[in-house]
Amino acid sequence: QANWQWVDCKQGPELEVSDKGTDDIVRGGSSIFNLMAASPFLAFAQIRLDARPLPEAYLGIGAHHRGNILHACLDQLWGNLESSQALAATSDSELRIQIDKVVNQQLLEWQSQNFNLDLAYFDQLRLSFDSVLEQWLAYERSRPEFTVEAREQELIAQVGPLKLRLRADRIDRLADGTQLIIDYKSGASASEADLLSSPPAAAQLPLYAISLEQELAGACFALVVSGSAKLVGISAQEDAKPLRWIEDWQGLLAQWQKDLSQLAEDYAAGDSRVFETKNYFGRRDELASLHRMAEYQDLMEWNLERMNEVQK
Numbered sequence: 001q002a003n004w005q006w007v008d009c010k011q012g013p014e015l016e017v018s019d020k021g022t023d024d025i026v027r028g029g030s031s032i033f034n035l036m037a038a039s040p041f042l043a044f045a046q047i048r049l050d051a052r053p054l055p056e057a058y059l060g061i062g063a064h065h066r067g068n069i070l071h072a073c074l075d076q077l078w079g080n081l082e083s084s085q086a087l088a089a090t091s092d093s094e095l096r097i098q099i100d101k102v103v104n105q106q107l108l109e110w111q112s113q114n115f116n117l118d119l120a121y122f123d124q125l126r127l128s129f130d131s132v133l134e135q136w137l138a139y140e141r142s143r144p145e146f147t148v149e150a151r152e153q154e155l156i157a158q159v160g161p162l163k164l165r166l167r168a169d170r171i172d173r174l175a176d177g178t179q180l181i182i183d184y185k186s187g188a189s190a191s192e193a194d195l196l197s198s199p200p201a202a203a204q205l206p207l208y209a210i211s212l213e214q215e216l217a218g219a220c221f222a223l224v225v226s227g228s229a230k231l232v233g234i235s236a237q238e239d240a241k242p243l244r245w246i247e248d249w250q251g252l253l254a255q256w257q258k259d260l261s262q263l264a265e266d267y268a269a270g271d272s273r274v275f276e277t278k279n280y281f282g283r284r285d286e287l288a289s290l291h292r293m294a295e296y297q298d299l300m301e302w303n304l305e306r307m308n309e310v311q312k
Contacts (some may be wrong), residue, residue: 010272012044017161022279026162028083036263036271041291053286060121065110070224071169072106073099074132074184075151077256078170083147087140098129103129114176132226141231146180149173157211160264164177168208178217179239181208189227190221192244195234196252199259205233206256218243 019028026032028047035043045051061069080098081087090098103126111117117125120249150171157164182189183205194202205219219244220233235243246252259301274291288294 009076010273012272014270015048015159015268017163017268022231024163025156025165029164029166030059030204030207032164032267033199033207033260033263034201036267037197037199037201037203039273039275039285040266040271041274042285042287043291044270051287051290059118059181060117061110061125062275063187065114067184069106069110070129070186072109072130073102073129073186074136074170075223076102076106077133077137077149078148079276081148084140084143084145087137096134098134100126100130100139103133114133128226130231132224134271135226136229138224139231142232145175146172149179155211156206157207159210160261161268162264164207166204166207166211168204169240174217176217178215179212180217181205181219182222182231183220185221185223186225190223192234194221195219198255199263200256203260203263208255210253210260216249222284267307 015026017024028043030042032047035046077098081090087095107117107122107126108131111122148170150168153168153171155166155168157166168181169184172180172182174180183202190202194200195205200206202221205221209216217237218233218235218240220231220235223230223232229243233243234246236246236249238245258291273295285291285293
C-alpha cells in the first residue's frame with residue numbers, strides 16, 4: 001500500500017505589485033481585507049482566482065439589488081437636499097413627493113438594465129422603499145446640524161504594498177468642521193464591534209479613515225432598515241451619541257493602520273490559509289469544495305478515534 005502524506009497548501013504565489021501609477025490598482029478594494037480577516041483562503045480564491053459559488057435562485061429582486069437601489073435613492077436624495085437645514089425646511093408632504101419620485105426613477109432604471117417587474121410587485125417595492133426612506137430621513141432630522149460634503153467619493157489609497165480604489169458612501173461635515181464617514185447598510189447586522197475588532201471585521205470605514213487627511217469626528221454605519229433606522233459606530237468626540245466614544249482615537253487609527261497593512265502584506269505574499277473554524281468553514285462555506293477543510297477535519301477526527309482505540 002502507498003504511504004499517504006497530507007500536504008497543507010497555505011501559500012500561493014506572490015502577487016505582482018508595482019507602484020507605477022493608478023493603472024497598478026489592485027482589484028478587490030475593501031473586500032480584500034474583509035475576506036482576509038474571515039479566512040485568507042476566501043480572499044485568495046474569490047479575488048485572485050476569481051472563484052465564485054453558484055448563484056442562488058430567488059424570486060423578484062434579491063438583497064444585493066435592494067441594497068444597490070437603496071444606495072442610489074439616498075445618493076440622489078442627498079444630492080438634492082445637501083444639508084440638515086434643507087431637510088428641516090422641507091415639509092413632510094414635499095419630502096414624500098421627492099422620495100416617491102426618486103424611488104420610482106431608480107426602480108425604472110433597474111428594470112431597464114435587468115428585467116421587467118410585474119406591475120403589482122413594482123408598486124409593492126415602491127411602497128416598501130418609500131416607507132424605509134421616510135423613516136430614515138425622519139431619523140436624520142433628529143441629528144445635530146450637518147452638511148453632506150461628499151457622496152460616493154472615490155479615493156486612491158496605498159495600504160502596505162497594495163494600491164486600492166475605495167469609495168465612501170457619504171461624508172458629512174459637522175458644525176465644528178470635522179468629518180463623519182458614513183457607510184449605508186440595508187440590513188441590521190453591522191455594529192460598532194465590526195470596527196473595534198483586531199483586525200476590523202468591516203474594513204471599508206477604517207480604510208477610509210486612515211487614508212483621509214482631514215480631522216475625523218468618527219466613522220459609522222447608517223442602518224437604513226424599516227423599524228430600526230439609526231447610526232451605529234464610533235466617535236472621537238465624547239458627546240456624539242448614539243455613537244460610542246473612543247477616548248484614544250489616535251491609538252485606534254494606529255491600530256487600524258497596523259492591522260490593515262499586515263493584511264495587505266499577507267495578501268500580496270499569497271497567504272491562502274483556511275482558518276480551522278469547524279462550525280463554519282468546514283461545513284457551511286460555499287467554497288468548501290475547493291479547500292476541503294471538512295474532509296480534513298473528518299480525517300483528523302477519524303485518526304484521533306483510531307489512536308484512542310489502539311491505546312485501549
